[in-house]
Amino acid sequence: MNKQSQHHDPEQAGNGGLELTRELPVEAKPLFSNGLRRLLARLGERYRDRVDHLLAARQEFQARLDAGAVPHFPAETAEIRESDWKVAPIPSDLRDRRVEITGPVDRKMIINALNSGAKVFMADFEDSSTPSWENMIDGQVNLFDAVRRSIEFTADNGKHYRLNPDPAVLIVRPRGWHLDEKHVRIGGKAVPGGIFDAAVYLYNNAQALIDQGSGPYLYLPKLENRHEAELWERVLTDIEGALELKPGTIKVTVLIETITAVFEMDEILHALKSRIVGLNCGRWDYIFSYIKRLRAHSDKVLPDRAQVTMTVPFLKAYSQLLIKTCHRRGAFAMGGMAAQIPIKGDEKANAAAIQKVREDKEREAGDGHDGTWVAHPGLIPLAMEIFDEQLGDKPNQLDRLREDVSVTAEELVAPCKGSITEAGVRGNINVAIRYMGAWLAGQGCVPINHLMEDAATAEIARAQLWQWARHARGVLEDGTNIDLDLIRRWQGEELEKIRADLGDEAFSSGHFLRAAELLYEVTADDDFVEFLTLPGYDRLD
Known part of the structure; x- marks a missing residue:
C-alpha cells in the first residue's frame, strides 16, 4: 500500500477487531478508515500491557517515597548524563519558537490560535480539553481541516472565522499515559488515550503536513521517567513504519511536568534523540507533581499556590537545570505558561497582571529559555517583545550553554517557605x-x-x-x-x-x-x- 492510498481505504475488509462503543459523527467517519482501525488495534494490543506496567511502576515508586525516600539522579544511567551526544537536527519551521499559544481543540479556538501571531500553536487533547467522546472526535475533525487550511467557523452572532495565509506551526498534545479512551477497545481492553489521539492525528495528517514543508509534531505530557519516554519512542516508530515514513519524521517536545522526570531529563532526551526537539517547563503540573509525589513529607508542604512562583528555590533549580541540560544536547528549553488574561474595565488590576507576566517572561528570556507559553492572544505581543529584545536576530538561544548552572538533587526538592x-x-x-x-x-x-x-x-x-x-x-x-x-x-x-x-x-x-x-x-x-x-x-x- 502506498502512502497516498493508505489514508483512503474505508471499504477494505477487516478492522483488526477494534470495537467502538460510541457512534462516530458523520463528519468523522472518513477519518476512521479500516486502515486506521487496524493500526489502532495493533497498537492497543501491542502496548496496553506495557502502559499498565508503567502505571503500576509509578505506584511502586510512590510507595517508596511515602516511606521516606526522595527522588534522585539514577546511578545506573550516569553514563548517559556524563557522555557527549546530541539530539537529531531540528526542522527549520521549529527553530524559532519564541512564543507559543496553547488551547483546546474546538474549532473556533484552533482558528484563533493559528491566526494569533504566535510562532506555534499547541492543540491540546489533554489538560485543556474535557475528554468526552464528542470533544475528542470533533478535535480530530477540526485538526484534519486545519491541516488542509479549509477550517472555517461561523458563530451564533454571524461572525465568520477562517485561517490567515501564514498560520502558526501546529503541534498536537495527546493525552498522557494515565488516560484511556474508554470508547475504543481491543480484546475487551481500552486503547490508551495518548495512543488513540496520536495515531488518529498522524494517520490522517502526517503526509499532508510533510507535503506542505512542515511535519507531524507532538507535545508529550506527564512523563515520569525514561521508561515512559522509551514507550513513546516504540509507539511512534511503529506508527512511522505503518505510514511508510522515514524514521524520526515524527518530532516531539516533552513536557517536564513531574518531579521524577526532572531527574531524568538527559535520559528522556536520549531515549527520543532521533525525534526530540526540546523540553518544556510545564510549571503547573510540576507543582502538582511535587505535592503528589512528596505528599508524605511534612517538611515539603507547600504554602498558598500564589506564593509558589518560579523564583522559589525548587522551581528556579528545575528551570535552570532544564535549560542547561537541553542546550548541552542541542535541544530547545521552552519556558512555562503565563496563565494571566487581560482584565477589562480595571486598568490598575490589568497593569498589575501584565507586570507579573513581564517579569516572568524577562526572567525566562534572561535565563536562556528559547521561547515561552501564553494562554491568551492578548499576551503574545508582550511576550514577543521581550524575546525579540533578548534574541535579537537569532531564532533561539541554543548557544547559551549555562555551564555556570550547578543543581543538586536536594535543591530540586527543597522545601518552600510561605x-x-x-x-x-x-x-x-x-x-x-x-x-x-x-x-x-x-x-x-x-x-x-x-x-x-x-x-x-x-x-x-x-x-x-x-x-x-x-x-x-x-x-x-x-x-x-x-x-x-x-x-x-x-x-x-x-x-x-x-x-x-x-x-x-x-x-x-x-x-x-x-x-x-x-x-x-x-x-x-x-x-x-x-x-x-x-x-x-x-x-x-
Whole structure:
C-alpha cells in the first residue's frame, strides 16, 4: 500500500477487531478508515500491557517515597548524563519558537490560535480539553481541516472565522499515559488515550503536513521517567513504519511536568534523540507533581499556590537545570505558561497582571529559555517583545550553554517557605469547584479570576487541600487547623458564593454540585487519587 492510498481505504475488509462503543459523527467517519482501525488495534494490543506496567511502576515508586525516600539522579544511567551526544537536527519551521499559544481543540479556538501571531500553536487533547467522546472526535475533525487550511467557523452572532495565509506551526498534545479512551477497545481492553489521539492525528495528517514543508509534531505530557519516554519512542516508530515514513519524521517536545522526570531529563532526551526537539517547563503540573509525589513529607508542604512562583528555590533549580541540560544536547528549553488574561474595565488590576507576566517572561528570556507559553492572544505581543529584545536576530538561544548552572538533587526538592491563609484555602476550593463544574459540562479550559485555568491548576488546588488536611503544618496563620470538617464547611460556603455570582440557571447547568461532591470525595479519600480527571472521566458520558 502506498502512502497516498493508505489514508483512503474505508471499504477494505477487516478492522483488526477494534470495537467502538460510541457512534462516530458523520463528519468523522472518513477519518476512521479500516486502515486506521487496524493500526489502532495493533497498537492497543501491542502496548496496553506495557502502559499498565508503567502505571503500576509509578505506584511502586510512590510507595517508596511515602516511606521516606526522595527522588534522585539514577546511578545506573550516569553514563548517559556524563557522555557527549546530541539530539537529531531540528526542522527549520521549529527553530524559532519564541512564543507559543496553547488551547483546546474546538474549532473556533484552533482558528484563533493559528491566526494569533504566535510562532506555534499547541492543540491540546489533554489538560485543556474535557475528554468526552464528542470533544475528542470533533478535535480530530477540526485538526484534519486545519491541516488542509479549509477550517472555517461561523458563530451564533454571524461572525465568520477562517485561517490567515501564514498560520502558526501546529503541534498536537495527546493525552498522557494515565488516560484511556474508554470508547475504543481491543480484546475487551481500552486503547490508551495518548495512543488513540496520536495515531488518529498522524494517520490522517502526517503526509499532508510533510507535503506542505512542515511535519507531524507532538507535545508529550506527564512523563515520569525514561521508561515512559522509551514507550513513546516504540509507539511512534511503529506508527512511522505503518505510514511508510522515514524514521524520526515524527518530532516531539516533552513536557517536564513531574518531579521524577526532572531527574531524568538527559535520559528522556536520549531515549527520543532521533525525534526530540526540546523540553518544556510545564510549571503547573510540576507543582502538582511535587505535592503528589512528596505528599508524605511534612517538611515539603507547600504554602498558598500564589506564593509558589518560579523564583522559589525548587522551581528556579528545575528551570535552570532544564535549560542547561537541553542546550548541552542541542535541544530547545521552552519556558512555562503565563496563565494571566487581560482584565477589562480595571486598568490598575490589568497593569498589575501584565507586570507579573513581564517579569516572568524577562526572567525566562534572561535565563536562556528559547521561547515561552501564553494562554491568551492578548499576551503574545508582550511576550514577543521581550524575546525579540533578548534574541535579537537569532531564532533561539541554543548557544547559551549555562555551564555556570550547578543543581543538586536536594535543591530540586527543597522545601518552600510561605504561609497558608484562609483566602488560599477558600481560593483552592472555589477554583477546583468552578473548574471541575465546567469540565464536567465539557469545557476543559476556563477563565477564573482573570487566570486561564486548566486541569493542572485544579489538581494543585485539590492536592493542597488533601495535604493540608493531613499534616501538622496544615495550619492557618491564626492557628486554625485545616481538617476535613473545615474544608467541608467552607466548601458549602464557596458553593453559595458561586451560585450568587453566576445565578441559579448558570449554576445548575454548570454541574457545580457534582464538582463539589467529586472534590470532597478525593479530598476525604486517604488514598491519594492519582489524577482528579480519572474519577471525573468515570462521570462523563
